[in-house]
Amino acid sequence: MQKPTEEEQEMILNSLLLPMMLTMIEKNGKEFELSTNMLRRYYIAATQILMNRIHAEMVKNKNELRSRQIKVFEENRMDDDLHYKYICRGYEYPFAIMRDVVRSKISVMLGEYVVGLLTKMKE
Template sequence: MLPPGITDDDHALIKPYILLPIVLSAFERDLNVIKTAVKTPDPYVDLISAAMDRVTRELTELRNEFRKRGIKVYELERTEVGYRAEYLCRGYQRTFSMLDGLVRTEGGILMRKFLGLDMREVEASRTIETARGDEKDRPE
């Protein structure tokens, strides 16, 4: 349960705040690899650079939204099992954590989105996996 001064929407903004810099770093790393590993890197470099520009714009918009809502992330750290952010939202202190597996999955989805790939297949496979997981959790 969130404190009365923090909405679910406020809390939900922390997830992309963690993920977007990770996605940007992954694109940057991949860009450097592609530049040296591919004979004609220019089309790939252009595609990834455009995706990086979109990530940067979204991160800027997110930071502006933080300012409007009075959200301040004062600690973001890599833990043994994932990432943890400590933040203030209009005077209330909260923690947001993400496990590595979720970061990898959500990061991959965001990378596809920013590259302009068709997200219908990704969403369909997530729906199927969720349904399978729900069936496993049901008592016999």
């Protein structure tokens, strides 16, 4: 049995962060729907495109983890950190991440998605 590679560790982290990011964007999208901002419909459309991309990435990531025999589970929260465990090819590993790190990583990922969308729009 082998430990997860760096790439697999990134995939494990993404399996946690992508759903959180999707939830945040969905919540903001609902706020836009209630807004009276004149750009409201553009924000809503951009939010939907972003959500579709993130969802597609989640599905791809989940399928790849499954094909590599890796499962991720949320553990009980004992403190301000988020606790998970993952099973990788028969071995079980604990995993914890601080909320501040989650926020920071999601912010960076979201920026990358937005840049990707804008780049695609220019093409």
